[in-house]
Amino acid sequence: MNVAGPSVASTDGGPDWAAGATSNGMFTGGGYTVTAGNVGGTNPVLDYGLRDASIPSWMDAGTYASIFTNERWDPGSAPEMGYRFTVPNGSYTVNIFVANNCSCTENPGERIYSISMEGSVVEADLDLAARYGHRVGGMLSYDINVADGELDITFLHGTENTLINAIEVKSMTSVSAKTRFLINDPSTKFEFTISQNPVLQNKPIQLMITSPNKVNGEVTIFSLNGKVVKTFTTNLEKGANELLIVDLLLQKGFYLVQVENNGDVVLRKLLVN
Missing domain, CATH: 2.60.120.430 (Galactose-binding lectin)
Incomplete structure (x- = not known):
């Protein structure tokens, strides 16, 4: 991450340098x-x-x-x-x-x-x-x-x-072969939120994804030790998409939910109570 500047295109075959914070303070x-x-x-x-x-x-x-x-x-x-x-x-x-x-x-x-x-x-x-x-x-x-x-x-x-x-x-124990760095660029071209977070155990997980284009997105859920709990692809329409994940039977604790959209990757933390 270029901590105080714009994103920088990669020249070594790896991910681009993400843009950093644009304002003072927190x-x-x-x-x-x-x-x-x-x-x-x-x-x-x-x-x-x-x-x-x-x-x-x-x-x-x-x-x-x-x-x-x-x-x-x-x-x-x-x-x-x-x-x-x-x-x-x-x-x-x-x-x-x-x-x-x-x-x-x-x-x-x-x-x-x-x-x-x-x-x-x-x-x-x-x-x-x-x-x-x-x-x-x-x-x-x-x-x-x-x-x-x-x-x-x-x-x-x-x-x-x-x-x-x-x-x-x-x-060194990357959870995804597609992303070498797990720092997300704030200039990513899509939005992704978890509607109810924390979520009650055994209840559906609702994802809200706003996509700039109609694409096949990939959703992956990881445990905190990097183990893949579930991964699947989904058809995303241009604009707002509501995705409901059911019957996952997660244990209580923290998880990471990753959404990939046309090469952009966003990671969010999920708490199951």
Whole structure:
């Protein structure tokens, strides 16, 4: 996800980079929430030739320039800037892309902050100028296990403002062969809601899907450990569609409902009481 900028087309055969939050403060997008932070202005294009060695080889100059053009920064610690993504339980590699672009913190020691994931600090006292240099993009990578259906990433203040340019989440136990990343783009071309959520055990599950075209949609329900509970295709008409799922006999607890519409994927959490 390009956290403070528009979507970026993929050039490596993977999914596109989703667009990020478009406003300051708390923001809820497709499949995620960010608690705080400001959308930064447009930064000068970084020199691809000076990129840090941590930047993966598949990232070309155009993608590098695009994801480091904007940043989300957090001036205060009440609350700290944090991202929460709705994902199935399992193992993930989380890549954080960061660069110091402000001349006000171009020297080592002028901007220091920490990063926590799932409640544990994974990067303590990160100093961007000391680690990468001024106006140089780098990538931090962590292997994380999710056991509660939500991936939490928090940026903790030390000296000066915290910041981030982009986030990449790769499922190591992906619930879908069609989607490598389980972050949804808020600019997806269809809408999907669960009408009654929570739903009582053994009662029908009602999905409301607004489709821009007449297509064959695919619905998949997962348990939080990533196991497919049910998957099926359905004919979606252009406009509003009401879909009722019956006789599923789900146990009480949380599930994830995924709808795919012409290549776009949206994931919603379902609670069965």
